[in-house]
Amino acid sequence: MSYDNTGKASIWKRDYESPKAPAFSGDVYAHRDIKAGELFEIALWENDNPSPKAPIYTGRVSDKKERPQTPAKDDDFSDEVPF
Secondary structure (H helix, E strand, O other): OOOOOOOEEEEEEOOOOOOOOOOEEEEEOOOOOOOOOOOEEEEEEEOOOOOOOOOOEEEEEEEOOOOOOOOOOOOOOOOOOOO
């Protein structure tokens, strides 16, 4: 049985320095088909694997979640009963 990388991400620190090279590079395995320009979330955690070949960060790729909006507080509203 092969390992399923669906929805996973890995980032490695570059082992050479160049002013034009990125400090980190990595891979993202999409969890579904992605359309051009579509926004998705990526979450990364430090990887404490001591191997020098292990990625510095590992993570998860997921659909962008809409944050629920809290309704504005109405200062004129009162729960008190007037009698």
